[in-house]
Amino acid sequence: MNTYARHEHHDFLNAAQQALADPPLQEALVRLTSTLMAGNRRGYAALADSDALRSHAKRIKEHTLAHLDRYLEQLEAAVQKNGGHVHWASNAEEARQIVLDIARKTNTRRIVKSKSMTSEEIHLNPALEAAGIEVTETDFGEFIIQLAGERPSHLVAPAVHHTRESIARILSKYSGETLPDEAPALAKAGRRLLREKFRQADMGISGVNFAVAETGTIVLISNEGNIRMTTTCPRIHVALMGIEKVLPRWIDLPVFLKLLARAATGQALSVYTTLLTGPRRPGETDGPEEFHLVLLDNGRSRVLATPFRESLQCIRCGACLNACPVYRRIGGHAYGGVYSGPIGSILTPLYDSVADHPHLPHASSLCGACQAACPVKINIPHMLIGLRELQTHEKSKGRWEKWAYHLSAAVLRRPWLYRLALRCARLVLRPLAHEGWLRRLPGPGAAWTTVRDFPAPASRAFREQWRQLR
Numbered sequence: 001m002n003t004y005a006r007h008e009h010h011d012f013l014n015a016a017q018q019a020l021a022d023p024p025l026q027e028a029l030v031r032l033t034s035t036l037m038a039g040n041r042r043g044y045a046a047l048a049d050s051d052a053l054r055s056h057a058k059r060i061k062e063h064t065l066a067h068l069d070r071y072l073e074q075l076e077a078a079v080q081k082n083g084g085h086v087h088w089a090s091n092a093e094e095a096r097q098i099v100l101d102i103a104r105k106t107n108t109r110r111i112v113k114s115k116s117m118t119s120e121e122i123h124l125n126p127a128l129e130a131a132g133i134e135v136t137e138t139d140f141g142e143f144i145i146q147l148a149g150e151r152p153s154h155l156v157a158p159a160v161h162h163t164r165e166s167i168a169r170i171l172s173k174y175s176g177e178t179l180p181d182e183a184p185a186l187a188k189a190g191r192r193l194l195r196e197k198f199r200q201a202d203m204g205i206s207g208v209n210f211a212v213a214e215t216g217t218i219v220l221i222s223n224e225g226n227i228r229m230t231t232t233c234p235r236i237h238v239a240l241m242g243i244e245k246v247l248p249r250w251i252d253l254p255v256f257l258k259l260l261a262r263a264a265t266g267q268a269l270s271v272y273t274t275l276l277t278g279p280r281r282p283g284e285t286d287g288p289e290e291f292h293l294v295l296l297d298n299g300r301s302r303v304l305a306t307p308f309r310e311s312l313q314c315i316r317c318g319a320c321l322n323a324c325p326v327y328r329r330i331g332g333h334a335y336g337g338v339y340s341g342p343i344g345s346i347l348t349p350l351y352d353s354v355a356d357h358p359h360l361p362h363a364s365s366l367c368g369a370c371q372a373a374c375p376v377k378i379n380i381p382h383m384l385i386g387l388r389e390l391q392t393h394e395k396s397k398g399r400w401e402k403w404a405y406h407l408s409a410a411v412l413r414r415p416w417l418y419r420l421a422l423r424c425a426r427l428v429l430r431p432l433a434h435e436g437w438l439r440r441l442p443g444p445g446a447a448w449t450t451v452r453d454f455p456a457p458a459s460r461a462f463r464e465q466w467r468q469l470r
């Protein structure tokens, strides 16, 4: 079942055009991505040797993925030893059913949730709401987009596409008050509205940033403190975790804690790092009565056996989004899937279908900025090229495309014909150029010149200049 992409056959080109024609969105994207990218560079620069630390993190991830079965079983045993319950979900439907069953058995009517891309991935909220359960997102950005009926548009800043004014409008409508469009007043209103939800909730649902196999500890990171409330106030805590989030040892954790916040925002450490090892124990005053860990596969073990395995090293920091010249212009919604940006352009086709997302592997200039920003140095450009290669094998080409390939093969195989073609192009195109650029190309070339100019052919080919130089 298609679980990654929200809309089948999402029209990426159309959505990208709409985003480009939206000035407030453009402004918000430039502001956010520039701030976070500057933070990313500052964060790495503050480390003694960020390059070595990132390589070390990558090696830990490579090792973990090579022995994933072993570490997951170790994690399961440790969580059970700590008094928690572990559930295995092979796909989104199973994961939803597991959460619904826990809710039914525990007589849950109200749920508070912290931000979790995994829950977005399995489309959990609609399933819970359909079962008559009230669900409230408690990350402020997620709360806003839940009220607006939207999807997150950034991994760490889900409501980036909203302004202070639109947030004031949404919160005012929900609360029935007239709230000013001032950040402190809006934050105060959000806190007041959410406090009540925490107090009433039967169950808290969270994601998992990391899980330590050795100790059965899950690690959650936030800047708002809502995760602590979500995981400790309600009597039941359910944590949803993609199976790739496991780390073998306790000693591996600081490596990722040092990198995640720096890569995402430039902070030395996020404001709250929550480490949870099982439910409340006898004599303890805080914490849930029951703790459930749901381990989600949903295509991950399939990807593990492909050349795209490296994508499972992702720690969802969002740095590649901020670095990407395409994401910076079109934002997250244009990608059509749960995950956006360069890593989303890999994950959505891989987990959903390469054929249904023909444009995503091409939504990149392959400049390498994503890999340079990535805390685990994931070679995103290489995988995007791999997906393009898959497309050329899978796609049945149209008559014109076949003809174009035959023609270019014929020209490239014959140097004399290549030289002749260059000369003809020069003769035809140079008179149409203005100051070295062509403003409009005919036929399929028009797609290029609607958004940028095309360089006119040089007056003399490189070979001619080379001959003369020698």
Ligand code: SF4
Residues within 6 Å of the ligand: 155, 263, 313, 314, 315, 316, 317, 318, 319, 320, 321, 343, 370, 373, 374, 375, 376, 377, 378
């Ligand atoms: S691919 Fe790298 S940079 Fe992008 S979200 Fe994942 S870890 Fe962060």
